[in-house]
Amino acid sequence: MRIVDTHLHLIYPDRFSYPWLATKPRLNWQPWTHEAYFAEAVPLGIETALHMEVDVAEADIMGETEFVLGLPRIAGAIAACRPEHMNFVDQIEQLSEHAHVKGVRRILHESPDDLSQSDLFIENIRHLPDYDLSFDLCLRDDQLYLGVALAQRAPDVTFILDHCGNPIPNGSGLDPWRASITEIAHNPNVVGKISGLVNHCDPGWTAETLRPYVEHMIEAFGWDRVLWGSDHPVATVTGGTLTDWVKATREIVSGASPDEQARLFHRNAERIYKI
Template identity: 75%
Template sequence: MRILDTHLHLVYPRQFSYPWLAGQPVLNREWTLEDYFAEAVPLGIESALHMEVDVAEQDMLAETEFVLALPRIIGAIAACRPENPAFVDQIERLSEHPHVKGVRRILHEAPDDLSQSDLFVENIRHLPDYDLSFDLCVRADQLGIGKMLVERAPDVSFILDHCGVPDVTGAGLDPWRADIKAIAKLPNLNAKVSGIIAYSGPDWTVQTLRPYVEHIIECFGWDRVVWGSDHPVVTKTGSLTRWVEASREIVSGATEDEQARLFHRNAERIYKA
């Protein structure tokens, strides 16, 4: 079963500035396309969408243009700042690149009120005009504010990153489980099976992850889920290989068609990849 990775981060410190990496010593180095695909191709990953890596603002457009010139990168989800009055100008420039598929503003480390302002919401509502989606990255305790944003922009296609960032080693399944069930009722929201091993501690097993992945699929259905590696963040508590193997094992009882929808077909439709 081939895989389209919808959440690949590449890090090139000689080209761009990543201020947040100063606090992440395990990740604070170069992570190249060549190294990623050397591991990814034998696992069945044939192509990837690059997910912005929260570079310094002055590097955001340059990062997007750089990764789109790389082989096997079939699209990019670019960094954006919907809280800024010049947001529409920003997405107009991004839309000049046909392989920009969507945008993301990281919210899980931002103040809760950032995404709730009228300016933020009004700017997000412009995305369908440019055929762009929005990746929603919020923590489990922020799913309520994420839900309000999705509700206020019903014409925007949203993708919930990292299963809603459950606190696997802390709060666990609840209240995450009920909040996911509630937010999944919004028809313009899809979900990404990615990132959860970063919140599962170094001793996670397939059984650790299974209830989270299965709940996401149960709530969103097989037509509204996509798969992502979250590489290289995945290496903090595991590896790309372990995450792919765990993902395949968790859905091994699904039909071939259902697995194809998760691993590549839905991504091709939702991201127009």
């Protein structure tokens, strides 16, 4: 079963500034290049990937986007953005000049809760369908209500919920995350991305650690509104590898039909991100 990775991070500290990496020593010790990623990914069935912005310094947003779009096997990019700024429409107009920019993301899980709820923020993201762009939501599990509000106030925008809404398997666990996912999935303009789960696990996680979370995402969103992403290399910080995550996901969904698996691993990505 071939895979389209909808959430690949590439890190080139010699080219761009990543202020947040100063607190992430396990990621900040080397470049994370497309050559190294695809050397591991291709044998796993990953044919192509979408690059997910890596929260570069604001001055590097356009540079990061243009650089990754020139790399082999990168089918498109989800670029960083700042919907809280008055010049947001100018920014997405510039981004949309690149045909392979598929969407945008503003990191919200480390931002004040009210950032995404202002009238300016909402009005700005309502412009995204005019440019055929989606919006990736990165929220903590205790912030999912913010995503519900966004989805309801901008019903024409396609939102992709990253990392299963960031549950904490070795912390708060399934509840109240499970009810929050069910609530946000009731909004038909929200898609669930199965990624990032292992970031919140203790080392030694297995497919069974992740199974209830993956299965609830599929139950809540349905097979037509789920995507798969690696979140590489962030997913390696708890001791696992890209290979481990791919094998675990395949094991969890092994009982699904080939058609259902194809929707998760590549068909939905091609449709939703217009690859």
